[in-house]
Amino acid sequence: MLIIGIAGGTGCGKTTVVNQILKELPEGEVGVISQDSYYKDTTHLSFDERVKINFDHPRSIDFELLENHLKDLREGIDIHQPVYSFIKHNRTGDTILTHPRKVMIVEGILILTNPELRKMFDIKIFVHADSDERLIRRLKRDISERGRDLDEVLARYQNTLKPMHQQFIEPMKEYADIIIPNNKYNTVAVDIVKSIINQRLV
Numbered sequence: 666m667l668i669i670g671i672a673g674g675t676g677c678g679k680t681t682v683v684n685q686i687l688k689e690l691p692e693g694e695v696g697v698i699s700q701d702s703y704y705k706d707t708t709h710l711s712f713d714e715r716v717k718i719n720f721d722h723p724r725s726i727d728f729e730l731l732e733n734h735l736k737d738l739r740e741g742i743d744i745h746q747p748v749y750s751f752i753k754h755n756r757t758g759d760t761i762l763t764h765p766r767k768v769m770i771v772e773g774i775l776i777l778t779n780p781e782l783r784k785m786f787d788i789k790i791f792v793h794a795d796s797d798e799r800l801i802r803r804l805k806r807d808i809s810e811r812g813r814d815l816d817e818v819l820a821r822y823q824n825t826l827k828p829m830h831q832q833f834i835e836p837m838k839e840y841a842d843i844i845i846p847n848n849k850y851n852t853v854a855v856d857i858v859k860s861i862i863n864q865r866l867v
Contacts, residue, residue: 666739666765667865669766669784669858672837674830675721675793676802678847679772682792685855686862694844694866696766700773702746703731707755710805721829723778735785738765751811768862788861793842831848
């Protein structure tokens with residue numbers, strides 16, 4: 666099994682890169698795991714307490730569960746990915762049955778911050794985008810998909826997103842095997858990744 670980690674700041678275009686890779690690879694041979702599914706269970710907290718959690722800090726992620734799930738997949742064992750609600754700031758209690766694939770892509774803003782997880786990645790990719798561009802994308806997404814208002818998104822960006830990006834995410838570039846600039850779509854970098862994957866699928 667080939668395990669690929671795709672990291673980068675919020676709104677950098679990770680999903681776009683993942684979809685471009687998936688689009689040209691054999692269907693059924695590539696699986697995707699999102700770090701967002703592995704936010705820690707916060708059932709023991711009230712909604713008001715959950716809202717105050719810094720979700721852009723590595724301690725908000727259940728890395729142990731994510732690592733165990735990747736180990737199981739590598740051993741050929743199905744896993745049950747948690748389902749996370751950004752509206753409730755908690756896991757829903759549902760799970761997604763995920764089967765082992767020849768290639769597993771793990772994507773998320775904080776996945777390269779964890780040393781044990783980094784060791785599990787055969788290829789580490791960092792998607793870079795201009796900070797203004799990332800903020801615009803985050804605004805559009807959080808307002809349209811996650812029920813946030815403008816002031817809430819801007820306050821979170823200023824108070825947590827930006828400082829956490831500078832402290833935990835941007836420095837992770839040094840661990841990346843490939844950095845993909847995503848201000849405009851970079852076909853060369855993605856083609857390189859696809860060719861590496863295709864070699865492993867043969």
